[in-house]
Structures are given as C-alpha cells and as structure tokens.
Amino acid sequence: NAGVTQTPKFQVLKTGQSMTLQCAQDMNHNSMYWYRQDPGMGLRLIYYSASEGTTDKGEVPNGYNVSRLNKREFSLRLESAAPSQTSVYFCASTEGTGGQPQHFGDGTRLSIL
Amino acid sequence: AQTVTQSQPEMSVQEAETVTLSCTYDTSESDYYLFWYKQPPSRQMILVIRQEAYKQQNATENRFSVNFQKAAKSFSLKISDSQLGDAAMYFCAYRRGLYNFNKFYFGSGTKLNVKP
Numbered sequence: 001n002a003g004v005t006q007t008p009k010f011q012v013l014k015t016g017q018s019m020t021l022q023c024a025q026d027m028n029h030n031s032m033y034w035y036r037q038d039p040g041m042g043l044r045l046i047y048y049s050a051s052e053g054t055t056d057k058g059e060v061p062n063g064y065n066v067s068r069l070n071k072r073e074f075s076l077r078l079e080s081a082a083p084s085q086t087s088v089y090f091c092a093s094t095e096g097t098g099g100q101p102q103h104f105g106d107g108t109r110l111s112i113l
Numbered sequence: 114a115q116t117v118t119q120s121q122p123e124m125s126v127q128e129a130e131t132v133t134l135s136c137t138y139d140t141s142e143s144d145y146y147l148f149w150y151k152q153p154p155s156r157q158m159i160l161v162i163r164q165e166a167y168k169q170q171n172a173t174e175n176r177f178s179v180n181f182q183k184a185a186k187s188f189s190l191k192i193s194d195s196q197l198g199d200a201a202m203y204f205c206a207y208r209r210g211l212y213n214f215n216k217f218y219f220g221s222g223t224k225l226n227v228k229p
Binding site for chain 2: 100
C-alpha cells in the first residue's frame with residue numbers, strides 16, 4: 001500500500017547507544033517531517049525537509065540529526081541516546097514544499113533505559 | 114508564544130449521537146490555520162479538517178464540522194452521527210501561515226470513546 005513506512009516499529013536502547021530511524025514514502029512527496037509524541041503532549045516537530053537536499057530544525061532538534069537521502073527517504077539519528085528521548089516517533093510527508101503534513105507513518109516506539 | 118489547549122483529556126459519546134471536542138489557542142497573528150487530526154489505535158495520524166483564519170465560514174467535511182470563533186480563539190470539532198470508527202485520539206493543531214513549518218503546534222489531544 002502507498003504511504004509512509006517507518007522502521008523499526010519498536011526499539012529498546014541503552015543510554016549512550018546510537019541508532020537511526022528510517023522513513024520512506026512512495027508518493028513522490030517533496031516535504032518530509034519527523035515528530036515525537038510524548039504522553040499528555042501533542043506532536044512536536046524535531047526536523048523537517050522541504051525538498052530533497054534541504055533540512056531544517058523544528059521545535060525540539062537537540063540530540064538528533066537527520067538526512068534526506070533522496071526524495072523518498074528521510075532518516076532520523078540519535079547519536080547518544082538519553083532517557084529523555086524515550087518517545088513515539090512519527091515520520092510524515094506532504095506533496096508540496098510547504099503546508100501541513102498529511103500522511104503519517106505508523107510510528108516507532110523507542111525506549112531508552 | 115503560540116499554544117494550543119485541549120481541556121478535555123477524554124470524552125465519551127453514544128453511537129449515532131453528536132459530540133463536540135473543544136480547542137482554544139493563543140496567538141497574536143492574523144494569518145493562521147487550524148486543523149483537527151485523528152489518531153486511531155493504529156497510531157496513524159489522519160487529517161480530518163482544516164480552517165483558514167481569514168474565512169468566516171466554518172469548515173465542514175461530511176459528519177465533521179468546526180465552530181470557529183476567532184475573537185474567542187476557539188476552534189471546536191463537532192462529530193455528528195458518531196460511529197464506532199470515530200473512536201480515536203483527536204488533536205487540534207495551529208499553524209502560522211501556510212508554509213511556516215516551525216510554527217505548527219499541536220494540543221495534547223482528546224481521547225474519544227464511542228459506546229455501542
């Protein structure tokens with residue numbers, strides 16, 4: 001099915017470990033986003049990419065890096081995981097180079113011990 | 114600073130009845146957009162409805178409609194003829210302008226239960 005695919009769906013890390021969350025969309029969308037969702041809070045934007053080759057910081061970028069590998073893929077990397085980064089991470093995309101995210105992935109539940 | 118407040122953490126409605134979810138926001142801007150998103154148990158976020166601040170007419174999408182009160186900074190979502198499939202978390206969101214990525218804020222969500 002067409003849409004946004006995130007891997008992995010679940011992950012447990014130890015403090016200090018690194019990992020990369022993968023996201024791919026097959027809708028030829030220009031814009032892609034990474035959000036985190038914490039209990040009792042709404043989604044918060046970590047990074048976004050308005051088009052291939054560009055990335056910009058969102059509301060909570062500290063501790064993360066991103067790569068827009070090509071038009072389809074937008075990865076999120078945690079270089080040295082911290083317990084405060086325990087969250088559910090969502091990747092999203094939209095067709096234009098702006099506007100609200102319309103298509104979301106199923107999310108990655110990340111726990112850092 | 115812009116904030117979005119959803120004061121109802123959880124609500125319940127009987128199937129086929131109508132329910133209204135509340136949202137208030139704080140902004141000093143004149144050009145902005147408001148959204149309601151649905152997040153079912155599958156966690157996939159779905160855009161339900163969008164309202165442009167410059168439009169006086171309330172947006173409607175089938176059984177979903179909004180009551181946009183600009184002066185009161187209120188943006189409620191009304192779901193008519195509630196169905197079991199409407200059970201989900203609902204998030205209100207605000208964006209300053211249409212292409213302003215950094216100025217996109219979500220509320221904390223309202224969990225809607227639908228009783229058969």
